[in-house]
Amino acid sequence: MATYTAARREAKQGYVMIAPTLIYALVLLAAPLLTILAFSFFKDGYLTVIREVTLANYIAVWTDPIFRAILLRSLCVAVMVTALTVGTAYPIAYFLSFGVSPGKKSFWLFLITIPFWTSYLVRVFLWKVIMGYNGVINSGFEMLGLMGDGRLFEDPFRMLSTMPAIAVTLAHCYAPFAILPIFVALEKIDRSLHEAGRDLGESRWTTFLRVTLPLSMPGVVAAVLVVFIPVIGDYVTPELIGGGKLPMVANMIQAQMLPLDNKPMGSAIAVSAMVTVTVIALIFVGLVRIFVKGAK
Amino acid sequence: MSDRKPMIEFNDIQKFYGEYHALRGITATIREGEFFSLLGPSGCGKTTLLRTIAGFEDISSGAVLIDGHDMAQVPPNKRSTNMVFQSYAIFPHLTVAQNVTFGLRRDPRTKAEKAGLVEDMLGKVGLAGYGKRAAHALSGGQRQRVALARALILKPKVLLLDEPMSALDRKIREQMQVELIKLQRDLGITFVLVTHDQEEALVMSDRIAVMFEGEIAQLDDPETLYRKPASRRVAEFIGAMNFLDAEVIGQADDGITVVVDGLGQVVLSHSQVSTAHDGTVAVGFRPETMTILQDGQTSDGLETLGVIEEVVYYGDMTYYDVRLNNGKRSVRISMRNLFGRTIPDIGANVRVAWSPGALILFQ
CATH class of the missing domain: 2.40.50.140 (Nucleic acid-binding proteins)
Structure with missing residues (x-):
């Protein structure tokens, strides 16, 4: 009996401890999500939302070729950015884990987080400056005398408003998110496992393929998800770098929500995008579990 | 025993870590089929010396010869030695059988033949039927057996053991010692054991090199080492x-x-x-x-x-x-x-x- 009340008291204390976070999560995460979900089943009236349950929004969304094109573009950008980010993050994380002496690791980690010191918006805008028509790259070529009539390049490059420009910008912004989980996964690998691989007849490269890579897969999976999911919903980069010419899902939602004032339609697009991302993420994790040993 | 041919030769090996002089002119010969121990307190260089045989440690000067060949330019994966690591270094993402068969990737034999070999080897180390188990779910003693099987299946000329018993409790340790001696006798492979436990060295070895501060203080069979220690330091360390x-x-x-x-x-x-x-x-x-x-x-x-x-x-x-x-x-x-x-x-x-x-x- 005594232990029972003690356990109850402990449980109560536990609830008190998590209460601030719980309230925060309920008010700022669950409530808005549920609102969006509810809105997506309502009807749109002029300047109001008519509270009548209907599937019309979803039917409209999924039969709309523009939505499908934009969702596909968002997915393409997200896949490109994820591949680029994780592909470049892995060597950096590997170097950090294996090439940097233990005493200097925190300094290197600090260097990697430096981009976070400026706001996301400013970082995106910097790429605009770099890739613009009169930007750093084009004027650089001009200064070197490589650009102009009869030179190596006739005209300045048009880099903004292209998919690769969006991909490069996002890859740069999300790089630390990809580096850190891979770094942590690599750090956790017992160093004697590499020696065991060498000892059992494998070269450095095959040891990497058979030991290091599979054991670091949890970090790679985390990196892929951490980059892929937010990139699909990115709003700022397509707006600034894409110049509004290459809208992604977030831009479409914004257009429905604010300028067109069709909140139920905007909500339905948002929920559709969320469901798509969830399904893709689950398929990805499932495939990794099947094909890569060691990724748990 | 003494008429057997040399398997490992250390030729005036010097090793520096920056300023630190880890190995100070090691010259010794380990014979074929011998159970040889490197014994000494921690920091005496015994593990470093073992790792020079495996190829994990570059030497500053001198030469390591295995079966008559200079190992200077030979990477670890090309050496006919295999190692049982102190931490056992069992691949946690693989099963027991996959661990044991790890080194047989380039072996031309068929899958079925390899599976037979693995089962055979697991039987030899007392793990028959454990092949399908996940490696990360094994106990310390079982891990060590897997590490042994994984190394021995490749039929190395030399098996290197880096303090293999230090993580085991006393009962299992004593049992493992006896099993290792039997295994070594049956297979006839040269075993080189690193240990700080003088009792373990005395029980298992044909010959023991006692090391202090990067030098071999005495190299003898266990009985001579015990009866006639070359110095007071050796005498105090052994028994x-x-x-x-x-x-x-x-x-x-x-x-x-x-x-x-x-x-x-x-x-x-x-x-x-x-x-x-x-x-x-x-x-x-x-x-x-x-x-x-x-x-x-x-x-x-x-x-x-x-x-x-x-x-x-x-x-x-x-x-x-x-x-x-x-x-x-x-x-x-x-x-x-x-x-x-x-x-x-x-x-x-x-x-x-x-x-x-x-x-x-x-x-």
Whole structure:
């Protein structure tokens, strides 16, 4: 009996401890999500939302070729950015884990987080400056005398408003998110496992393929998800770098929500995008579990 | 044994870590089919030396030869050695069978043949039927067996063992020691063991190299090492040894005359002399070389009177701290508790039988 009340008291204390976070999560995460979900089943009236349950929004969304094109573009950008980010993050994380002496690791980690010191918006805008028509790259070529009539390049490059420009910008912004989980996964690998691989007849490269890579897969999976999911919903980069010419899902939602004032339609697009991302993420994790040993 | 051909040759090996001189001119030969141990306290360079055989450690100068070939330019994956790591280094993402078969990737045999080999090898190390288990779910002793099987399946010329028993509890450790000796005898592979446990080295090895501060202090078979330690340091490291203050009063061709605290004047032969390093002179003997006589018991050797100061009972053995003839310090004598033997009380006056032949002069 005594232990029972003690356990109850402990449980109560536990609830008190998590209460601030719980309230925060309920008010700022669950409530808005549920609102969006509810809105997506309502009807749109002029300047109001008519509270009548209907599937019309979803039917409209999924039969709309523009939505499908934009969702596909968002997915393409997200896949490109994820591949680029994780592909470049892995060597950096590997170097950090294996090439940097233990005493200097925190300094290197600090260097990697430096981009976070400026706001996301400013970082995106910097790429605009770099890739613009009169930007750093084009004027650089001009200064070197490589650009102009009869030179190596006739005209300045048009880099903004292209998919690769969006991909490069996002890859740069999300790089630390990809580096850190891979770094942590690599750090956790017992160093004697590499020696065991060498000892059992494998070269450095095959040891990497058979030991290091599979054991670091949890970090790679985390990196892929951490980059892929937010990139699909990115709003700022397509707006600034894409110049509004290459809208992604977030831009479409914004257009429905604010300028067109069709909140139920905007909500339905948002929920559709969320469901798509969830399904893709689950398929990805499932495939990794099947094909890569060691990724748990 | 001594007529066997050399398997590993160390040729004046020097190793520096920056300023730190880790290996100071190691020259030694390990013979084919030998169970060889590198024994020493932590930081003496024994693991570094083992790792130079595997190829994980570059040497600053000198040469390591395996089966007559200089290993200078040979990477670890091209050497005919395999290692059992201290942490066992079992691949946690693979099953037991996948671990054991890891090194057979380029082996031309079929999958079925390899599976047979694995099952065979698992049987040899006492893990028959464990093939499908996940490696991360094994106990320490099982991990070690997997590590052994994984190395031995490749039929290496030399098996390297880096403190393989240090993570096991006593019972399993003793069992593993016996199994390892049997395995080594059956397979005839050269085993090189690194250990800081002198008992383990004595039990398992054909020959032992005792190392201090990057140098081999003595390289001998276990019995010689125990009976005739080359220095006081080796004597203190291997087994227990009593030291009594002594003074050399006469040197002659037929022996050295020494006055020993508590034992009086004895004549020792020149073969009973060992080095002391620090300039002190002392006479040492093992606890079991003296006998506390029972009432009325006689002995063939010399007898000295003593007083029991401490009795430590171990079941099969008893350790006594005895002060001989009011000497400056007491000595430890160990006796087997044979049936019918009475254990004297603390403070009892006893007669102690000893022989000058068991003494070693450290000077």
